[in-house]
Amino acid sequence: KQEVTQIPAALSVPEGENLVLNCSFTDSAIYNLQWFRQDPGKGLTSLLLIQSSQREQTSGRLNASLDKSSGRSTLYIAASQPGDSATYLCAVDSNYQLIWGAGTKLIIKP
Amino acid sequence: DTAVSQTPKYLVTQMGNDKSIKCEQNLGHDTMYWYKQDSKKFLKIMFSYNNKELIINETVPNRFSPKSPDKAHLNLHINSLELGDSAVYFCASSHLMGGYTFGSGTRLTVV
Numbered sequence: 001k002q003e004v005t006q007i008p009a010a011l012s013v014p015e016g017e018n019l020v021l022n023c024s025f026t027d028s029a030i031y032n033l034q035w036f037r038q039d040p041g042k043g044l045t046s047l048l049l050i051q052s053s054q055r056e057q058t059s060g061r062l063n064a065s066l067d068k069s070s071g072r073s074t075l076y077i078a079a080s081q082p083g084d085s086a087t088y089l090c091a092v093d094s095n096y097q098l099i100w101g102a103g104t105k106l107i108i109k110p
Numbered sequence: 111d112t113a114v115s116q117t118p119k120y121l122v123t124q125m126g127n128d129k130s131i132k133c134e135q136n137l138g139h140d141t142m143y144w145y146k147q148d149s150k151k152f153l154k155i156m157f158s159y160n161n162k163e164l165i166i167n168e169t170v171p172n173r174f175s176p177k178s179p180d181k182a183h184l185n186l187h188i189n190s191l192e193l194g195d196s197a198v199y200f201c202a203s204s205h206l207m208g209g210y211t212f213g214s215g216t217r218l219t220v221v
Contacts, residue, residue, distance in 0.1 A: 034209050038151075038221060042214070044200065051208035087151065091210075096141070096165055098202075100153040 002027045002094045006101035014109050015082055021075040021104045023090030030070045031093040035064050035075050038087045038103070047088075048075070080108045113137070116201045116213035123191055124221055131186045131216045133201030140205055141165075142184035144176060147198040147215070156199075159184050191220045 003026045013019055023033070035047040039106045048064040050073065056065040063076040077084060087105045091098040116133040123129050135142060144156040145168075157176045158166035164176070173189045188195060201213040 015183045031207060035210075041217075044212040044215075046209060046211065051207060061206060089153070091153075093204075093210070096158055096160070097143070098145075098153075102152060 002030075002092060002099045004090060004092050004099050004101040006088075006090050006104050008104060009102065010105040010107075012107040012109060013039075013080060015080060017077050017080050018076070018085050019080055019106075021077070021088050021090075021106070022074040023075070023101055025071045025073075025092045025099070027094065028071055029094065030068065033064075033066055033073050034064075034093065034098070035073075036089040036091060038089060044089070077106075082108045082110050084108050113215040114201055114203050114211050116199075116216055118216060119214065120217050120219075122219045125191055125193060127191050128187070128189045129191060129218075130188070131199055131201075131218075133184050133186070133213060135201075135203040135211070137203055137211060138205070139203035139208070140181060141203065142178065142181070143202045143204070143210075144184065144186050145200040145202060145212075147164065147200060148182075149197070153200070157184075157216055166173070188218075191218075193220050196220045 020078045032051045034049045036044045050066040059070045061078040066073045087103040089103045090101040114135045141160045143158045152157045159178045162178045177185045198215045203209045
């Protein structure tokens with residue numbers, strides 16, 4: 001049974017710092033891995049999609065990596081801004097469904 | 111705009127009522143889903159439909175019944191609503207290997 005874990009559960013850093021969010025999964029048989037952002041009381045915004053054959057994807061200040069063999073993905077945020085404050089969710093596409101981590105709540109202090 | 115749209119955005123209703131949430135996608139995706147986000151913010155799949163056929167039906171009370179009239183629509187009907195049904199319900203769609211797109215969610219409050 002696929003399980004997804006995200007560490008840390010919460011993170012608070014000063015503006016301008018670079019940071020890394022971690023995601024691990026137990027079964028390497030995945031179609032892809034997707035990172036989402038959720039603002040309080042809002043919906044789910046897709047940030048990056050990494051296909052199972054890919055090692056990383058980049059979008060602006062965000063870079064996500066995928067290592068299927070070790071069951072790990074990282075989301076790197078460069079030069080963090082207060083607007084980056086949100087909950088970041090990692091989800092693994094496995095067997096016709098997304099299996100979710102519990103999220104990392106990120107606070108960027110001005 | 112290409113998107114997954116679900117209505118209503120908010121739904122407040124009394125225990126015992128029957129309600130429906132509608133979802134439509136214009137992305138041409140083959141598969142649609144309903145996910146539930148509980149008070150602890152954990153997301154869990156409820157149903158998955160591929161080309162109008164049910165392919166996943168997780169352990170969900172049979173008071174919840176999905177209906178897919180065509181592959182662009184997946185509605186969720188809930189009978190005899192209970193307090194514990196209060197949650198945010200997300201509709202989503204996907205295409206093989208293409209990632210998922212989510213609707214903005216329906217916040218259901220049962221009083």
